[in-house]
Amino acid sequence: MTQVNTTSYKTIKLWKISERDKRPEGYNLKEEDGRYRDPTTVTTLRVPVFRPMDLMVEASPRRIFANAHTYHINSISINSDYETYLSADDLRINLWHLEITDRSFNIVDIKPANMEELTEVITAAEFHPNSCNTFVYSSSKGTIRLCDMRASALCDRHSKLFEEPEDPSNRSFFSEIISSISDVKFSHSGRYMMTRDYLSVKIWDLNMENRPVETYQVHEYLRSKLCSLYENDCIFDKFECCWNGSDSVVMTGSYNNFFRMFDRNTKRDITLEASRENNKPRTVLKPRKVCASGKRKKDEISVDSLDFNKKILHTAWHPKENIIAVATTNNLYIFQDKVN
Amino acid sequence: MEVQKEAQRIMTLSVWKMYHSRMQRGGLRLHRSLQLSLVMRSARELYLSAKVEALEPEVSLLAALPSDPRLHPPREAESTAETPDGEHPSPEPMDTQAPTAEETSACCAPRPAKVSRKRRSSSLSDGGDTGLVPSKKARLEEKEEEEGASSEVADRLQPPPAQAEGAFPNLARVLQRRFSGLLNCSPAAPPTAPPACEAKPACRPADSMLNVLVRAVVAF
Numbered sequence: 428m429t430q431v432n433t434t435s436y437k438t439i440k441l442w443k444i445s446e447r448d449k450r451p452e453g454y455n456l457k458e459e460d461g462r463y464r465d466p467t468t469v470t471t472l473r474v475p476v477f478r479p480m481d482l483m484v485e486a487s488p489r490r491i492f493a494n495a496h497t498y499h500i501n502s503i504s505i506n507s508d509y510e511t512y513l514s515a516d517d518l519r520i521n522l523w524h525l526e527i528t529d530r531s532f533n534i535v536d537i538k539p540a541n542m543e544e545l546t547e548v549i550t551a552a553e554f555h556p557n558s559c560n561t562f563v564y565s566s567s568k569g570t571i572r573l574c575d576m577r578a579s580a581l582c583d584r585h586s587k588l589f590e591e592p593e594d595p596s597n598r599s600f601f602s603e604i605i606s607s608i609s610d611v612k613f614s615h616s617g618r619y620m621m622t623r624d625y626l627s628v629k630i631w632d633l634n635m636e637n638r639p640v641e642t643y644q645v646h647e648y649l650r651s652k653l654c655s656l657y658e659n660d661c662i663f664d665k666f667e668c669c670w671n672g673s674d675s676v677v678m679t680g681s682y683n684n685f686f687r688m689f690d691r692n693t694k695r696d697i698t699l700e701a702s703r704e705n706n707k708p709r710t711v712l713k714p715r716k717v718c719a720s721g722k723r724k725k726d727e728i729s730v731d732s733l734d735f736n737k738k739i740l741h742t743a744w745h746p747k748e749n750i751i752a753v754a755t756t757n758n759l760y761i762f763q764d765k766v767n
Numbered sequence: 768m769e770v771q772k773e774a775q776r777i778m779t780l781s782v783w784k785m786y787h788s789r790m791q792r793g794g795l796r797l798h799r800s801l802q803l804s805l806v807m808r809s810a811r812e813l814y815l816s817a818k819v820e821a822l823e824p825e826v827s828l829l830a831a832l833p834s835d836p837r838l839h840p841p842r843e844a845e846s847t848a849e850t851p852d853g854e855h856p857s858p859e860p861m862d863t864q865a866p867t868a869e870e871t872s873a874c875c876a877p878r879p880a881k882v883s884r885k886r887r888s889s890s891l892s893d894g895g896d897t898g899l900v901p902s903k904k905a906r907l908e909e910k911e912e913e914e915g916a917s918s919e920v921a922d923r924l925q926p927p928p929a930q931a932e933g934a935f936p937n938l939a940r941v942l943q944r945r946f947s948g949l950l951n952c953s954p955a956a957p958p959t960a961p962p963a964c965e966a967k968p969a970c971r972p973a974d975s976m977l978n979v980l981v982r983a984v985v986a987f
Contacts, residue, residue, distance in 0.1 A: 498797055517797040548798045567798055600777060600809045604802045654773075657806065658780060663799060 431486070432503045432512065439503060439514055441490035441525065449477040495521050495531045502552045508559040515552035515564060522576075534582050535564060535574065550665075551610050557617040565622060569606035573633065589631050591638045601653040601662060609665035614674040615746065621677055623668040626650060628679050628689065643689040643696065646681050648719035648730045661735050669744045680739025683728065684755050685715060701739060701753045701760040711765055768821065774814035781807040 431442045453475040456464055498517035505512040505525075513534070514521050520535035535552075539545055547568040555561035560576045572585035593602065605625035613620045619640075622629050626647060629639035645666075649656060656662040661682070668679040678688045681698075689696045698715045706712055718727040741754040749764035781803050788799050 545797075545801065548801060550798065567801060600774075600806055600813070603805045603809070607798075607802065654777075657777070660784075663802065 432505065436499050437493070437496045437516075439492040439500065439523075440488045441492070442486045443489045444484065444486050447483045447485060448479060448481075450480050451475045452478045490525070490528050492523055492528050492531070495523075498548075501550060504553040504562070506554045506559050507557055511559075513552055513554060513562060515549050517548040520549065520552055520562075520564060520582075532580070534576060534580070536581065536583060550608050553611055553613055553620075555617055556613050556615060563611055563613070563620060565608035565611040567607040568603070569608055569624060571608065571611060571620070571622060571631065587633070587636050589636045589639075591629070597650070599653060601657060604662060605653065610667040612668055612670060614670050615672065616674055619674065621668050621670065623666050623679055625662065625664075625666075628668055628677055630677070630691070641691060643677070643687075645679055645687055646717070648717055652730065656735070659735060661738070664738055665740060666738075667741050669742050671744045671749070672747050676744075678742050678744060678751065680742050680753070682735050682738050683733040684737040684739060685717075686739045686742055686753050699762075701755050701758075701762075702737075703758070712762065768817070771814055771817040771821065774810040774817065777810040778807055778814065781810065 431444055433440050433442065452459065453473050455469055455472055455475075456466065458464055492514070496514065496516045496519070498519070500514055500516045502515040503512060504515075510525060512523055512525060514523065514531075515535075518536065518538040519533055521531040522534045523531045535549070537547070537549065547566045547570075550565050550567055552562060552564035555563070561573065562576070563571055563573045565571045569590065571589040573587040573589070574582035575586045576582060578584070578586065593606070608622045608624050610623040611620055618633060620631050620633065622631065622639075623645075626649060627645055628643045630641040630643075632640045653662060666680050668677060670677055675692055676688055676690050678686060680686045684701045685698050686701060687696060687698050698717070699712045700706070700715050716724075716727045717733070718724065718729050720730075723729050737755060739753055739755055743752045745751070751762050753760045753762065785800060785803050785807075788796055788803070
């Protein structure tokens with residue numbers, strides 16, 4: 428049995444996901460299609476037996492945690508104690524117990540007394556994978572705060588503040604909005620965390636607050652297109668990111684159904700495409716390249732021919748195997764390492 | 768003047784987006800509204816500093832009223848200048864932003880530059896600005912920002928007839944009239960993006976809440 432938490436704007440649901448591959452047959456009082464039999468026609472009794480059937484995956488809601496959020500929920504994160512979890516909206520983070528649906532504790536509240544003074548919102552939050560008292564939350568200003576729930580009931584004061592000074596040469600109308608962090612994920616080891624902003628992925632060492640230890644450009648060729656991306660609203664897209672099981676590779680999505688992987692050890696990166704037209708099942712994915720400017724080589728794609736409606740916002744990596752899940756607008760792709 | 772045109776175009780675009788974000792399912796989105804107001808503010812500052820450089824300085828200066836999604840819709844009367852944030856339209860932002868702005872403007876449709884030394888009120892009535900300048904010059908309450916961040920106004924000001932919906936009722940109405948055309952027509956109405964970037968989904972018909980919802984007022 429697996430449990431999955433989902434959220435939709437302001438309500439959180441806990442679902443039980445189960446598989447069913449057999450069903451009982453041979454009831455005495457019911458036909459196979461469920462209609463009741465006339466009892467007078469029953470002359471013998473039999474014990475119903477389980478017969479195999481086509482595998483069915485069922486999801487059923489088990490808990491509904493409602494009415495604790497005023498603003499849109501952006502994250503939920505289950506604690507390493509498997510008893511509590513947090514949910515975060517634009518201005519507040521609440522702590523829940525999985526068994527208790529009518530109450531939650533507010534642990535972060537950044538709502539100003541005067542809403543006119545609002546300058547940043549919470550964009551993502553996550554519990555530490557090993558320390559059940561530690562969590563982080565990111566903001567629309569590109570900062571990450573690490574909080575310790577042992578310090579106080581209301582964690583308005585952070586234990587650590589992670590922020591990289593802005594590069595003044597990159598300043599534009601849109602600097603502020605592209606620095607907004609759309610996702611934050613701890614490494615499995617708990618030593619690092621990764622953040623995703625519009626153009627890059629950054630790896631932070633929890634022991635160093637003043638800058639990330641690694642930065643990877645996801646699609647730097649879009650920096651000169653920010654104006655158009657603002658017009659078509661793509662600049663507001665919230666991309667996620669994920670680690671592989673050994674924390675050596677990170678992955679995130681981009682446009683044109685491309686997704687990118689960065690190997691932290693070899694410093695190599697690769698761009699792959701999730702599309703049915705270009706990849707038959709069981710073929711090895713071909714690396715793709717975007718040509719930023721100048722002469723376009725064969726097989727390269729120019730920036731202007733990228734399809735910005737085809738975006739990969741959600742990706743996931745199996746915690747132990749090299750199997751990844753990549754979501755395009757209407758399809759879910761599962762890829763795995765080539766088996767020799 | 769390309770920078771100025773570009774900044775103005777982005778301001779107009781931001782207002783359009785702000786209005787439409789309120790219409791979307793799920794209600795007002797706080798983060799999106801905040802981001803739009805940040806872009807709006809950057810564009811406005813650039814626009815104003817470009818104006819200060821281009822035109823002779825005038826005597827009366829007035830506080831600009833940015834669209835502020837952080838104010839709740841019922842509190843329409845609030846019209847204070849935006850929160851102090853240590854920025855003001857000095858030539859400095861112009862210097863650092865000009866190259867970038869021109870770069871960003873290069874990727875959008877460039878407009879012909881137009882420098883005019885006519886009186887401001889008439890120079891402002893070129894295509895893009897008519898909606899942003901009230902045709903009847905209302906006298907607006909003086910609300911200077913603490914750092915002196917300000918915008919310029921037309922020469923002659925007249926007292927407004929009544930302070931109905933707040934400090935800038937006439938401006939709000941003019942803006943409403945001007946933008947209702949924008950808001951009612953197809954997605955192509957805001958300047959079109961280059962071919963690779965498709966315009967966003969169709970806009971929804973304006974409803975009777977328009978007068979409450981259009982909050983972006985930029986005073987000149």
